[in-house]
Amino acid sequence: MAKLLYSATMSLDGFIAGPGGDMSWMADLPDTGPHEVADNLWPQVGALLTGARTFFGDDPNAGTEQEGAFGGLWSGPQFVLTHNPPAHQVSDTTFLADLPSAVTAALAAAGDRYVNVLGADVAGQCLAAGLLDEILVFIAPVLLGDGTPLFRHHAAALEEISSTAGPTPTIWYRVRR
Template sequence: MAKLLYSATMSVDGFIAGPGGDMSWMAALPDTGPHEVADGLWQQIGSLVCGARTFFGDDPNAGTDSEGAFGGLWSGPQFVLTHNPPDRVVPDTTFLSDLGEAVTAARAAAGDRYVNVLGADVATQCLTAGLLDEILVFVAPVLLGDGVPLFRGPGAALEEISSTAGPIPSIWYRVVR
């Protein structure tokens, strides 16, 4: 069964987006060259689960070839949690209002690859429901001062799987149950 992975880039002070979900800070990050974890991550993802704020939110690459998940490299089935789905059809996207249904569908679609969770609220819901398996955090060299924190809600014990050093270090954790 596919594992649920929450991956996010956060500021040193713990925010994944600025106030109001502003993601413009991501476009201002310096190009640090190859990153052994980030560069191949998109190939390990079989489907996405995200909330409406993330899906319809601020993409710092909007209007460019890098628009979309993983800088435009990833495409595939997306499952968006919302109580207000759009009237129009969005290719490869299913809108659901139930977390359990969304995760079940995303796992089936992902096959033997990860279901990547996008968005702090959905990640917190998955953690609270005991569905989240792993967390991958990239730490960007910036202080946002305010915004959307990596998590809001209950705590959990984590066990480090791996970490990388560099201009944008990463830490990959397993959620201890």
């Protein structure tokens, strides 16, 4: 059965995007070579659940072969939570106005793989609704000073699943219910 996983790269000071949603800092991170957790994550993802700011936002790889989720490696169904869908169709993308419908559709599409939640607002909504199963954080060696925090105004008890050291450490948590 599919699970909701919020994965994000976060600055050491707790931000997943700079001021105004700026993601350009991601393109400036040093290439540290293979990363076992990141390299093995995207094949485990069956669907994406994002908010409009993330879907329509700043992709630091725009216009390159690495554009899109997981550096352009992933493709599949995307479900975007928004009250203002675009007038034109976007392939493999469904726009939904409410969280329960978006989560239900994404879980059905993911099969036995993860629904990867992208975007702090949608992840916070999922956490507040008791729907978020896991959180995976990649810690980038950068201080942004301001921007979009990993979570805002949410509390939850977490249980560590795993962690890795290295140039980009990771911490993977299960959300306790």
